Amino acid sequence: MIDFKQFIKYSKPGPRYTSYPTAVEFSEDFAYDRYIEKLKNRDVKKPISIYIHLPFCRSACYFCGCNVVFTSKEEKKVRYIDYLTRELDLLSQVMDTSVDVVQFHFGGGTPTFFSAEQLDDIMNSVKKHFPNFTKDAEVSCEIDPRFFNEEQMKVLQKHGFKRISFGVQDFEPIVQQTVHRIQPYDITKDAVELARKYGVESINIDLIYGLPYQTLESFKNTLEMAHSLDPDRLAVFNYAHVPWLKKTMRKLDETTIPSPDVKLAILQHTIDYFTNNGYKMIGMDHFAKPDDELFKAIDKGELHRNFQGYTTRGGVDLIGVGVTSIGEGRDYYAQNYKDLPEYEAAIDAGKLPFWRGVELNEDDLIRKSVIMELMSNFRLDIKRVEKEFGIDFNDYFADAVKELQPMVDEGLVQISDKEITVSQTGTLVIRNIAMPFDAYMKKHAESKKTFSKTV
Structure with missing residues (x-):
């Protein structure tokens, strides 16, 4: 039995590491001309992934940390599609768009807040500009089950969408009411069945733990209901409470948010539940x-x-399209403008709506490789890192290895000459295990308003 009290000391602000360096290091020092140069000179033999951000939602979910625009006006969506098409036109002028597309994703916002006809128009425009989707391309979409119908599903099927991720978060009525997202089980069940009817190969369900009024017992019920839908994948996220960044989160009473030990108990039960059920x-x-x-x-x-x-x-460049989208190359990240007026103004001026980013130096590349492998595979091949980058790992990361020693003593992680291995218990604090390798953490160490808490 795990003593969750030992983990309370790990409850501190830290990145989720969807990138390294993280987005807080993005700046306008990475200039527009430099980004264009990266696109023009990219290896045309290297395939790409495309992400398109569809930012609109009808109303706010108070837990949401995404960049969204709340609207009920149809003309806003029509206008946005026009600007997306123009952005694709501009991309085709600065990069070789005959490149293979091996991955495509619609994110939001609520992508299915757009009508079937509008989704079809967007996909037709994408494929006009990037015609070479591979036969095994992973084509996926985030879907709010409350905004999903058969006509939309037909369009998704037509364009080869094989993966769908349904947002659920929690099935408990009091939690749904508090976070302003009423979504009865039957609505989600109907959406999943509709996707399966049209041959979707992989269905993911998103859940969030750490929301107001959640308890271990209530979340057990949510897990059982989610499992009854037989998803192929599940994402169970730790709620990131950042009210200084997201005003809607200020509507939540912080005294109703589960304590770190309760959240850890929920996470441990979630791991046990799904591993005992074949995941x-x-x-x-x-x-x-x-x-x-x-x-x-x-x-x-x-x-x-x-x-x-x-x-x-792995090993593909990510092209971000749409307001606030982030792209990624081997040695850079590039983000579009977050605000619609600035996004539109750039395109009206005949420029890509690039806002800021970061160009990675050699140290960034080494640390990115280490952190991403730990975050992905819960282990690190030290010899691979040494061979790839020509370093002595223990010398280069002497400070990080020393900082990890208390976790080694607690059995959370093992370090040998050949590899670093995270124990099953250590996976509960994987962000903390990755943080010693982050060269930027020291300057954020005293800040309580940069990252969400790791636990």
Whole structure:
């Protein structure tokens, strides 16, 4: 039995590491011309992943940390599609768009807040500009079951969407009411059945623990209801309470949010529940069935992590399209403007809506490799890192290895000459295990308003 009190000391602000360096290091020092140069000179033999951000929601979910625009006006969506098309036009002028597309993702906002016809228009525009989707391309979409119908599903099927992620968060009525997202079980069940009717190969369900009024007992019920839908994957996220960044979170009474020990108990039960029901924990907060490609990838140590979560599509460049989207190359991150007026103004001026980013130096690349492998596979091949970057690992990371020693003593992590291995218990604090390798953490150490808490 785990003594959760020992983990309270690990409850401190820290990154989720969907990138390294993290987004707080992005700046306008990474200039527009430099970004354009990166796009123009990229290896045309290297495939790409495309992410398109569809930012609109009808109303706010108070837990949401995404960049969204609340509206009920149809003309806003029509206008946005026009600007997306123009952004794709501009991209085709600065990069070779005949490149293979191996991954595509609609994120939001609520992508299915757009009508079937509008989704079809967007996909037709994407494929006009990027015509070479591979036959095995992973084409996926985030869906709010409350905004999903058969006509939309037909469009998704037409364009080869094989993966769908349904947002649920929690089935408990008092939790749904508090976070302003009323979504009865039957609505989610109907949405899942509709997707299966049209041949969707992989269904993911998103849950969040750490929301107001959640208890271990109530979340057990949510897990059982989610499992009854037989998803292929589940993502069970730790709620990131950052009211200084997201005004809607200020509507939540912080005294109703579960304490760190309760959250850890929920996480441990979640891990036990799904592993006992045939799933395997993938990375920090995902679970997958044995026949899922993520499951197979982690066994081979080939899982990767990016802004879309965990993927087997490593070694590809990510092209972000739409307001606030983030792109990623081998040695850079690039983010579009967050505000619609600035996004539109850039495109009106004939420029990509690039706002800021960061160009990675050699140290960044080394640390990114280490952190992402730990976050993805719960282990690190030290010899691979030494060979790839020409370093002596224990010398280069002497401070990090020393900082990890208390976790070694507690059995959370093992360090040998060949590898670092995270124990099953250590996976509960994987963010804390990755943080010693982060060169930027020292300057954020005293800040309580940079990252959400790790526990």
